[in-house]
Amino acid sequence: MIDISALHKSFVSNAVLRGVDLTINSGTSTVIIGGSGTGKSVLLKCVLGLVKPDSGTITLDGEDVARAERDAFLAKFGMLFQGGALFDSMPVWQNVAFRLLRGSLKRPASEAKDIAIEKLRRVGLTPDVAEKFPAELSGGMQKRVGLARAIAAEPQVIFFDEPTTGLDPIMSGVINDLIREIVTEMGATTMTITHDMSSVRTIADRVAMLHAGKIRWEGPVSEMDSADDPYLRQFISGSAEGPIEAVR
């Protein structure tokens, strides 16, 4: 279980997170929605310790993240970055198998490569992609390689930052199903950021909406459509009219 409470983070004068409270139960899929620039990516990075919060606490299974032993803590996590963040100095399969080639999970290169190719297949990429370099791939292909890398070592907790942006509708469907499978079959805990409402409906057990630095609405996906929060309703309907100012 991940418990975030009273989390604050500002960049110079830009107060991004202003008291976020959120609880994520183990083995569930939570989707975070919210306007562009509201701090969704920053929230995930705070949990991973990549961004240091100004105040507030984050605990994983009751243990304070800031005080946890870093290596053991990070070994439980996988993360797909919004921009892919592939290592451009190494071929795709070494990116995917990065964790399996060094550290505590180290195994023979041939075995790691087989696992990498299998993970690539799951995100809809053919084995010939394995030998290419990230710069030779399209944006959507890079995104999927990043996804394969995030799930390669089968971590307990996986964060997906916009897994389906830049993908065609069919491939988006494949990725949505994959994320759903990871939760139901592998029992992983996931947090997914997405702007795509059809992804929300496929992936989510629970939905949290971030607005103005706080969690504006949080609840099971089944209650999302009947919720009467005007901010959430406007976000779901994608209307320019409502409490969220469209022109800033």
Added chain:
Amino acid sequence: MILLAPIAALGRSTLALMASIGRVAIYCAHTLRHIFTPPWYPKEFLTQLLQIGWLSLPVVGLTALFTGGALALQIYAGGSRFSAEAVVPSIVAIGMARELGPVLGGLMVAGRVAAAIAAETGTMKVTEQIDALVTLSTHPMKYLTAPRVVAATLCLPVLVAVGDSIGIMGGYLVGTTRLGFNPSNYLHNTVDFLEFWDVASGLVKGAVFGFIVALMGCYHGMNSGRGAQGVGRATTNAVVSASILILAANYLLTELFFTA
């Protein structure tokens, strides 16, 4: 108030300078700690040996060749004013080994390697690759900084040794073809007057300069600002600060080695 403005500005920049010296010192201490504690990444280290050492050979070699040649011409011109042309071989050898080999080698490598390291790690920083390393349980200081710093520290003495030899050869070529020295006398003069410490001090300097080059490249790259502009600034700062630190360190080491 207006009168105080320049003093305030001076104070501000002094404080900023002190702060960055402090940050570099802390970064340096962390680097040393990560060099001496596992895990180590031998494959990264070997790649860097190739990148920093082997691929710098042409640059360092050409620099030394032309410098040695020019040095021979200058010392001949200077020496002829008091009929001391005969000192050309020994002064070329001592000048190359003690000063020009390490300093010019270090500066050329600063231009090539510090820039490359800063651009690479800076790009990794702005494209979140360094964050990705962390989430994959790999410490960026161990994976990026340590192999580069160790490789540069070990490579530079070798590059300096090669540079010294090529520089002395440059002097020899100019001395024998242009200045009319007898080839075997030239070599005898070079070998007889060159002492062990002349060469060794230059190699020690090389190691220090190598450390500085890689440290500055990594430091500026990993602290790069956002976007292409941030990486560009990081690259410039890496080369400038590495060059200045090399020249300052060279003076201090020369004081340490050759006075008192």
